[in-house]
Structures are given as structure tokens and as C-alpha cells.
Amino acid sequence: MKNWKRILLLAIPSIASFASMTVTGMINLIMVGNLGALAIAIVGVSNVIMYNAWAMFSGIGHTVNYLVAQNYGSNTMKKGLDRTFLALIFGFIAGIVTIIVGFFGAEGILRLMGSPENMVKEGSPYLQIRFYAMLFSILTFTLFSFFRGIGDTKTPMYASILGNAVMVFFTYTLTYGNLGFPELGLKGAGIALFLGELSAFSLITYAFFKNLKDRFFIRFKPVFDLLESKLIFFESFKLGTQEFSKSMAMLVFTAFVTRLGTNALAANEISLSVMSLGFMPAAAFGSTATILVGQEIGRNQPHMAKKLGIETAKIGAMFILLLGTVEFFFAESISKIYTDEPAVFKLSASLIMISAFLQLFDAIANFFAGGLRGIGDTTFLLRASLIHAWGLFVPLSYIMVFVFDFGSYGAWIALYSYLTVFGITMMTRYFIRDFSKVGLKSANKKTA
Structure with a gap:
């Protein structure tokens, strides 16, 4: 029970953090949904595109998370802070790249996705703003990862809640011109997201520098090594490519669904939005596993590290099963929250029921x-993600949809067939390792 309490104290604030992001995304989609199926489709396609952009550079934050956890456990936080400073430099460079891509390539990316011309015309300004906001998203995630690495999941929770509250407020006011604000439509929803990301970044940055002074008594003096x-670069590359391989596969999956028509795409995006509720405890407990395993490896307690990872998975599975039960029995009612178009909410409800327990x-x-x-088993994670995403998921999706x-229905059967095999692979690797x-990840050793 002591271990379960330790796990929940870390996981619950992370669940709240991810929940605030997920619920905000759902609220935004519901509010934007009043603009029609085209707006839902634009937001949905943009979400997949931006997730790919984030995934490409997410390895920076994931690397900070596990390295800082190991440094914290081994009481070598000076090294952990130096690594975080280096990661922030890489994150800033990555953010500038996304701004450039958004400025010049938003329209072309939507066309590449197979979007019809009206979607390209209406969606390009919205997608551009989303790219601009990515700079703050990358840096914020890196700092979130630092705090989680030292076992502080509450500070990221507060920053997430603030950022998402700002986002919801400005989506409500700027999209439809409420409370005296200008009516900007879909572009207003994009600006709201930008302001939300900026707010979260501002709070977490303040907390980071305050933490250096009050907790670690370290002045801002980054060391380049x-x-x-x-x-940092190679670990970030491996973990980022791991996420990117999965997200690119989802991009191809969405491109396949796009060709089924606007209603199919809208139903797909509503279903993904609802299923993202499952991402909350999954991501929260996954992050908790990284923290606890990393810290125990830092303390040279490998047996406890492995045990805590398994205990974390047990508790997380309970959350997922409870959530899946609710989604299964209330699938159509949940879908109707997003849209009143029967063709869309009926299809969406069926897709939710397929995936509720899977x-x-x-x-x-x-x-x-x-x-x-x-x-630090990053090479395996990279290889497994590439093989499963591109050797199984993409080909199976094509066969189920077009052959x-x-x-x-075929697209979602392919999606959950892939996730089932991938989940079993990760679990098997963990138990046999x-x-x-x-040992501790060191810059002087070849990374594994």
C-alpha cells in the first residue's frame, strides 16, 4: 500500500494535468463544432499535423524526464540542471524551425493531407497560428519534464490548468465575438490556443527559476559540455523519432480516413477526441513509471525500480477499464455533445464502442x-515503434480501408490491432529485461 500511495501521489496531479489538456481540447472542439462539420474537420486534421510537429521534438522533454529522474535519485542534480539547460537550447531551436515551417508551409501541408480546396482556404490561417504556438509547447513540455523528473507533478498541473483556462476563455470570446471581443471564427480559436500555450510557458518558467534558487540553491549558469x-541530442532523436513514427502513422491513417468524406472525417475526429480521455491516465501513469523507475535506478535499487513499474501499470489499468466502461455504455450520448448531425454522431458512437476496452x-x-x-532503453523503443507503426499499422489500415x-470501421480495427500488438511487445520487453x-545513463558511455 505504501508503494500505491507513492504512485498515486505522483500520478493524480499528472492525470489532472493531462485531463485539463484533454478536456480543454474537447471543449474547444465542441465550441468550434458550432461552426459546422468543415470546422470540426479542419481542427481535427490540424490536431494530427501539430501532434506530428510536437512528436518530432518531444524527445527533448522525454530525455530530460528520465535523465533528471536518474540524477535526482543519485543526488547529482547539478548535472541534471546542466542537462536541462542544454535541452532548452535544443527546444528553442526546434521551436524556431516550426515557426518557419508554419509561415511558409501551412497551405501546402493541408493539400498534402488530401484536404479539399475549401478546407485548405479556411484552415491555413488557423494552422499557421498553431505552428507559431508550438515554440512555447516544446519549451513548456521540456520544463514539465524537469519537474516530473524530480517528483514534482503538481507544478506542471497548475501551469496546465492556467494555460487551458486561458485557452477556453479566448476560444469562447474570440471565436464568436462574446463579451465584447471581435468575432474571428476559426482564426480566433487558433489565437486562443496560442495565448494558452504562452500562459502555461510563462508560469512554468517562473517556477523553474524560482525552484533553482529556493530548492537547489543554484544560480542560472548553464554549462556547455x-x-x-x-x-541529449541522440537520446532526444531516438525518443522523438519513436513518437514521430507513431504520429506520422496516425497522419497517414487520418489521410486515409479523409478520403472517405467530410462526415467520416468528422466522426473520426470526434471519436479520437473522446478516446483521448484514455490518454489521460495512460500518459500520466506512463510518466509516473518513468519517474519512479528512473529515480530508483539512480539510487541503485534495480529490483525496486522494476517492481514500481509493474505496480504503476496495475493501478493505471484499473483507471482505463473504469473509463472504458463509461465510454462503452454512453457512446452515443457523448457523441451528441459534439454534433447534432445524425450521420456523424451515429458513426462516431460505433467507433467509440469498438475502442472502449481495446x-x-x-x-x-x-x-x-x-x-x-x-x-534508458531508448534504442529498443525506437526500433519497436518503427516496426509496429510502419510494418503493421499503415499497411493494415490501407488494406482494411481500400482493399x-x-x-x-476497418480503419479503427486496424488502429486497435496495431495498439494491441504494440502494447504486448512493450510489456514483454519490460518483464524480460x-x-x-x-546503470545510470552517462555521456561517457555508448547510449543503449
Whole structure:
């Protein structure tokens, strides 16, 4: 019970943090949904595009998370802070790249997705703003990862809640011109998201520098170390490519669904929005596994590290099963919150019911991948993601949608077949890995 309490104290604030982001995304989609199916489709496609942009650079934050957890456990936080400073530099460069891509390439990216011309025309300004906001998203996630690495999941929660509250407020006011604000439509929803990301970044940055002074008594004096820079770069590349391989596969999946028509795409995006509720506990417990495993590896307690990862997965699975039960029995009622178009909400409800319990395997993948990150098993995570996403998911999606002509149902059967196999792979790797042979990740050693 002591371990469960420790796990929940870390996981619950993370669930709240992810919940605020997920619920905000749902509220925004519901508010934007009043603009029609085209607006829902634009937001949905933009979400997938931006998730790919974020995933490409998310490895920076994931690397900080597990390295700082190990440094915290081994009482070498000066090194952990130096690594965080280096990661922020990489994050800033990545953010500038996304701004440039958004400025010049938003329209072309929507066309590449196979979007019809009206979607390209209406969606380009919105997508551009989303790219601009990505700078703050990357840096915020890196700082969130630092706090989680030292076992502080409450500070990221507060920053998330603030940022998402700002986002909801300005989506309500700027999209429809409420409370005396100008009516900007979909562009207003994009500006609201930008302001929300900026608010979260401002709070977490303040907390970070205050933390340095009050908790670690370290002044801002970043140290550039070539070996550490290489470690951060290559670990970030592996973990970022791992996420990017999965998100790119989802991009291709969405492109397949896009060709089924606007209603199919709208139903797909509503269903993904609802199923993202499962991402909350999955991501929260996955992050918790990284923290606990990393810290125990830092303390040279490999047996406890492995045990805590398994205990974290058990508790997380309970959350997912409870959530899946609610989604299964109230699928149509939930879908009707988003839209009153029968063709859309009926299809969406069916897709939600298909995935309500199968999402457990996606969660299992998150739980055990989090534990594997904690020990720095990054090369395996990269290889497994590439093989499963591109060797299984994409080909199976194509076959189910275009060869067998199963439409949206075929696409979602392919999605959850992939997630099931991937989840089993992550769990198997975790159980067979010998933690007694795992040591602290060092810049002087070849990364694994």
C-alpha cells in the first residue's frame, strides 16, 4: 500500500494535468463544432499535423524526464540542471524551425493531407497560428519534464490548468465575438490556443527559476559540455523519432480516413477526441513509471525500480477499464455533445464502442514504455515503434480501408490491432529485461 500511495501521489496531479489538456481540447472542439462539420474537420486534421510537429521534438522533454529522474535519485542534480539547460537550447531551436515551417508551409501541408480546396482556404490561417504556438509547447513540455523528473507533478498541473483556462476563455470570446471581443471564427480559436500555450510557458518558467534558487540553491549558469550535448541530442532523436513514427502513422491513417468524406472525417475526429480521455491516465501513469523507475535506478535499487513499474501499470489499468466502461455504455450520448448531425454522431458512437476496452492495450504500451524510458532503453523503443507503426499499422489500415472497403470501421480495427500488438511487445520487453544490469545513463558511455 505504501508503494500505491507513492504512485498515486505522483500520478493524480499528472492525470489532472493531462485531463485539463484533454478536456480543454474537447471543449474547444465542441465550441468550434458550432461552426459546422468543415470546422470540426479542419481542427481535427490540424490536431494530427501539430501532434506530428510536437512528436518530432518531444524527445527533448522525454530525455530530460528520465535523465533528471536518474540524477535526482543519485543526488547529482547539478548535472541534471546542466542537462536541462542544454535541452532548452535544443527546444528553442526546434521551436524556431516550426515557426518557419508554419509561415511558409501551412497551405501546402493541408493539400498534402488530401484536404479539399475549401478546407485548405479556411484552415491555413488557423494552422499557421498553431505552428507559431508550438515554440512555447516544446519549451513548456521540456520544463514539465524537469519537474516530473524530480517528483514534482503538481507544478506542471497548475501551469496546465492556467494555460487551458486561458485557452477556453479566448476560444469562447474570440471565436464568436462574446463579451465584447471581435468575432474571428476559426482564426480566433487558433489565437486562443496560442495565448494558452504562452500562459502555461510563462508560469512554468517562473517556477523553474524560482525552484533553482529556493530548492537547489543554484544560480542560472548553464554549462556547455560537448559529450552531454551529444547525449541529449541522440537520446532526444531516438525518443522523438519513436513518437514521430507513431504520429506520422496516425497522419497517414487520418489521410486515409479523409478520403472517405467530410462526415467520416468528422466522426473520426470526434471519436479520437473522446478516446483521448484514455490518454489521460495512460500518459500520466506512463510518466509516473518513468519517474519512479528512473529515480530508483539512480539510487541503485534495480529490483525496486522494476517492481514500481509493474505496480504503476496495475493501478493505471484499473483507471482505463473504469473509463472504458463509461465510454462503452454512453457512446452515443457523448457523441451528441459534439454534433447534432445524425450521420456523424451515429458513426462516431460505433467507433467509440469498438475502442472502449481495446484502449487498454494502448495504455499498457504507455505504462511499460514509460518504465523502459526510466532505464534508458531508448534504442529498443525506437526500433519497436518503427516496426509496429510502419510494418503493421499503415499497411493494415490501407488494406482494411481500400482493399476490403470496410470504411471507418476497418480503419479503427486496424488502429486497435496495431495498439494491441504494440502494447504486448512493450510489456514483454519490460518483464524480460534484466534491471540488475542497468546503470545510470552517462555521456561517457555508448547510449543503449
